[in-house]
Amino acid sequence: MNEKTTTGSEPRRSVGLWLIGAHGSVATCVAYGLSGLRQGLLAPTGLVTEIAPVSSLPLAGFDEFVLGGHEVLRGDLSRSVTDLSRHGILHPDLVAAAHEDAAAYEAEVRPGLLDSTEVGGGGLDPASARLGAASPQEQIERLAGDLIAFRKAHDLERVVVVNLASVEVAWSIQPGWNTLEGIDQAIEGGAALPASTIYAIAAIRSGCPYVNFTPSLGASPGGVRELALEHGVPHCGSDGKTGETLVKTVLAPMFAARGLKVLAWQGYNMLGNKDGESLSDPARRASKISNKDEALREILNDPSVHTGVGIDYVPSLHDWKTAMDYVHFEGFLGARMSMQFTWSGSDSALASPLVIDLARLADLAASRGERGEMVQAACFFKSPLVPAGNAGSPRQSHDFAVQHRAFLDYVNGVLTGS
């Protein structure tokens, strides 16, 4: 456990953790998980920031976080809690013990912004619907206002914003969005922008570090990145690397290192949660799949390698994402061989500790005055954001071992003050 959390005499600081998609499965596991950690009911299994030497960083303690968030759907946490309990992910004892913490979080959930490409279904929160009809400028002001009010109400040193909302329909980045002026013009002109980008702008303008755990655009456009540099805000993304892609970026380097020629890599993902339902829509699936393929081409250094990624919505699996991958490869003497794996994991149990890790790391980065893309966090993402000028850098690699080493180099640098 992180010793820093208990250093007695200093005045206790507080850090806000603001979750977009506040009632979803991952956010729910973050809230209940943090409560369980705080109360000593849970071991910090799956938390990268609790492993040495990362755990020696001056990170926010579990009891220093105050939670809030945005949500577009009516209702509360109970639906997610019921589902997660029924499928064996949230233990009834934890649910009972975290009751008060959950209520405090619930009290800080505000109506969110639905992406303009969405058709608001029956469950949409009326205030979210109204916000959707506002101009981009008004939307940003309303969302930023929520963040600022939250910071003030709890006297928070800082608020880290994490995007956990359902993946948006794939937007293409407009050329104008690549500059700060272009983004400003788009906002002022009332042009349509992805909700995730509106959120990112609101966060950055409010001085809040921003973590994009989804494949939505968020802070990816060049203009938003400039904004972050200008406001001195660190940010990272995109798309948490939790399961099949993590395994791919661990295994593919082995084939490359041994000179084994990958002929085909087919991956089939089955999932039954809200994410799966969203991804059963081909328009949303598009961006997700491109993320998953690009890693293999880069690591195998073979732009023509045959790859396939399937994502199927299988409701009975609920949060238990199951992936079956088949790798066909050739070795010496032309011998054709295969490797096949099945990964079966709870999506929320895998993602939620990484959200806590990233909130701590973004808070640390901000406290150290870092700004712009947090390159050290590449190992957490399927499509890590790196500074534009940094294209040839090894940090851009999808190879998990390379990314993880770069992360540890950063950690050691912070610890040794270099």
Added chain:
Amino acid sequence: MNEKTTTGSEPRRSVGLWLIGAHGSVATCVAYGLSGLRQGLLAPTGLVTEIAPVSSLPLAGFDEFVLGGHEVLRGDLSRSVTDLSRHGILHPDLVAAAHEDAAAYEAEVRPGLLDSTEVGGGGLDPASARLGAASPQEQIERLAGDLIAFRKAHDLERVVVVNLASVEVAWSIQPGWNTLEGIDQAIEGGAALPASTIYAIAAIRSGCPYVNFTPSLGASPGGVRELALEHGVPHCGSDGKTGETLVKTVLAPMFAARGLKVLAWQGYNMLGNKDGESLSDPARRASKISNKDEALREILNDPSVHTGVGIDYVPSLHDWKTAMDYVHFEGFLGARMSMQFTWSGSDSALASPLVIDLARLADLAASRGERGEMVQAACFFKSPLVPAGNAGSPRQSHDFAVQHRAFLDYVNGVLTGS
């Protein structure tokens, strides 16, 4: 392809490659594979030394190798060739094209030494049987004599000896063997020593770099390592990391890096070649299995992790080694998840290019004046030998990515002259 092999005007040098277990599947694939590479019939798939930047090292070219070896069984290469063809590993076209090269190799195969724990079966070469009855001193002299005669006959710059013989029954290292004096006394006193160690001593005394691609003891005892330092000979081992263990040492670090707690790791290996037949003997299996388990404990940093390794002889699979592994692990919130993989590869097609790689690397090391354990080669072995005083070094890690990075650091060091 390695450019060094074609530098025109320099006088052509020759390097000997001496294979212990000369008629086995792996040695057969080395011989036919080198011939195919030389004739441009095979792509260098699966060869680590043909990947940049390793390929820029001043390595022996494929056409600079002259082959010979020791074998304890009567007969010739034809049985292995027939089996490997029937099971789709050696293509009939390659078999035809390599005919002359194979005959030249065959002409340099000499009777080998059977381990004293073996019961010589009907197929034993009579000269091997006679050698088995000799004293250790006489055995070493006879084997060394073969190496020296081979070097002289072909005017070789150097002879690299590679142990590819069937795994020996597990010997325990006697305390006396840990010093050079103890080894000398054992030899002089006529004490029983593993055949693999006799071979290693013969190679080292003849100034030949020695590669132990098997789990047998070979040069592992401290006294033999001292001998290598004294004779200025580089050596490496033990037990080529070709399949399931390679995958294990690639995947296990992922669990460790993410703080996921491995509860159990069960691995089941099925194989049908001579190696499989040997390992169906529990006494031989013992050492093999201990090698396979130790890597997981080290990487996961958990001496109590539940692991199991099965090795079953399944004749119909012949050279197609198939491994099925099941990993049970725990994540955040106590969620229990699993990963399962099946690896199906030709043992000989995976091992033989690594033998060529190691012969080139050992030749390079010797030409550079390196002596003792080749720590840079750890990524090739299940139980890499490291210098005794080096226990805390990261090079001792079983983590493949760490080993591979150390290897590349060595390569870059050689290339930049540092």
Added chain:
Amino acid sequence: MNEKTTTGSEPRRSVGLWLIGAHGSVATCVAYGLSGLRQGLLAPTGLVTEIAPVSSLPLAGFDEFVLGGHEVLRGDLSRSVTDLSRHGILHPDLVAAAHEDAAAYEAEVRPGLLDSTEVGGGGLDPASARLGAASPQEQIERLAGDLIAFRKAHDLERVVVVNLASVEVAWSIQPGWNTLEGIDQAIEGGAALPASTIYAIAAIRSGCPYVNFTPSLGASPGGVRELALEHGVPHCGSDGKTGETLVKTVLAPMFAARGLKVLAWQGYNMLGNKDGESLSDPARRASKISNKDEALREILNDPSVHTGVGIDYVPSLHDWKTAMDYVHFEGFLGARMSMQFTWSGSDSALASPLVIDLARLADLAASRGERGEMVQAACFFKSPLVPAGNAGSPRQSHDFAVQHRAFLDYVNGVLTGS
């Protein structure tokens, strides 16, 4: 649901269900499962007797069963309940709702008989220990006394005894046990007999149908079978076919029907419950494995087929038995192909409904005056008992489809009165 259970005006009858191994996982799931079915909290998923046309048989209703049993360990159901809840098999709501029924069952659990080959560990019930020291005759009388007292106390029409105890060390059937006289002599002479056989004799002498759900000997010896015929008692066994073997006996006939030659069938079972712990003892594993192999040889009609069965104790899996099978086969043109499967199921959730099914079927058989081996129940067992003279009968097949058809023929025969 079975309509027969609710036919109003008839006086309600009661049937005893006596479980040997009363506090084990399977027995616990039988007790809580029956309570859940009775209260309408559970769907009858996994119950063969609830599928048409089986459900039309005049079977005992869920509310007509009264439970009791024998147990050799101290303690009560709570350990099993806690474990099964923690591993997601018993839902906390069901545990709460079945509290009263469980207490009633608990009140009818009596000290059991430990097999004489066991070393009674610290948790042994003292009364069980004392019973173990008694003569076979006394043991039978004590156990039969428990059954008779239970029947009388609850005014039961019949008591069905089901053996769910941990598998015994493999006993070989003594020649003398093949006749009723020989068994009687063994009992009178105080010879050692397997506990499972003592239980079977006690049940049969008390007129109780006996179901052997384990691989222990039970009523298998010829003399005990004669006893059952003489007492007019139906019985069945051995070893419930719940998981991997079920799949094997479904898949193997496909290869046979298509003329595909199975070259090798390797099966690896991992389990972490009490059964797994018992089977980690090679002596117990012996009988289990022979059962699993014999089915393949018979179905494939190939006594020389290469098969392998591994059983490994993997504590973290607890009740979630996981099996990985690899089938290597040859087709036309000598093509070598493979099929591989992974079965991952809760042992207790698979076994317990079959125990309820068999209790109902044994009760029905007794009510119809059937005696001796219940050949119709072959589809429920890994080693189905058939009458001695019946060796050539198709009912002896291990082919699940053949067994299931024979079962449906029996059901239709009962329904049509033929």
Added chain:
Amino acid sequence: MNEKTTTGSEPRRSVGLWLIGAHGSVATCVAYGLSGLRQGLLAPTGLVTEIAPVSSLPLAGFDEFVLGGHEVLRGDLSRSVTDLSRHGILHPDLVAAAHEDAAAYEAEVRPGLLDSTEVGGGGLDPASARLGAASPQEQIERLAGDLIAFRKAHDLERVVVVNLASVEVAWSIQPGWNTLEGIDQAIEGGAALPASTIYAIAAIRSGCPYVNFTPSLGASPGGVRELALEHGVPHCGSDGKTGETLVKTVLAPMFAARGLKVLAWQGYNMLGNKDGESLSDPARRASKISNKDEALREILNDPSVHTGVGIDYVPSLHDWKTAMDYVHFEGFLGARMSMQFTWSGSDSALASPLVIDLARLADLAASRGERGEMVQAACFFKSPLVPAGNAGSPRQSHDFAVQHRAFLDYVNGVLTGS
């Protein structure tokens, strides 16, 4: 081996086997396989008609078949032979030994008919292109002419026509095609009809038994079935059940028989041969997938079961079709379990012996005066054709064990003359 093939004194009869798609992989394996069987070079592995008691039927011997066929592409067998050899399916020795037989077959291959929905690529045989432009009536006459000329040239007792062509784009059956008059009108009116149906009509009008081994329409329309009854011709189809669907129809009945509720069944097929290339076209895939799904719904008796079938073209696999299936199911107490399998087989090695079986069985049926749908052959097909009035018959089941039993009942009926 079939004894009937060698009964000496009778005059030797000859049976024609006419393969549509004459140069494809399956047809090539039929031709080389029959030659190998005839010469005693191959064991009859994978042939259903060589297993007792089927082998006792009065079937055509391997040396009684004369081969011919239709093909739309230019070229000859050599491309398929080269591919099948390279991928380890046709052994070089067999290729050499069957050279003469292959040449004789080649001499009897005639230009075929391309389906009108196809765009003829560059490799199209010019005569096939011309035939495609003809009226249906002319097409039928030309194709029938080829069959009749073949029968006459070789003095054949009978010619069995087997459709092995690439799957057509899905056609919907026009209402008019359900009667003989409607079909006649369509032909006379020059309406577009699927090529497979044109072939079927040509075969039936020529008195040739017709086997549809593909998912194309063929003889499925009611009017064509009437035609077969009128001409006294037996026929069967559709779509050979060779791999994943075979396994599905073997496994699914197990879940049904045990009352285990299948929640989801996802199947992913990867293949790299011509069939795979065709199926990478969504329009063709449509009919294939519907066939694969319908079996599960029927067997599980659950129209709402969640199923998914993926078919992906993975060129490197060539003929080695690999399927990965995931079955999610629920048992007693609501326990959620899974079974997963990987099937890896050579499509052509699996299909070709069944083609020989069906040719023999269709020849037998014709010799016995059977007409219309060969219900006994249901076990060979994914979508077995049954007589219209026969909907409630158990023969329509997709359950392989039920189909196989019906087949054996037919065989025993023929053998006993009942």
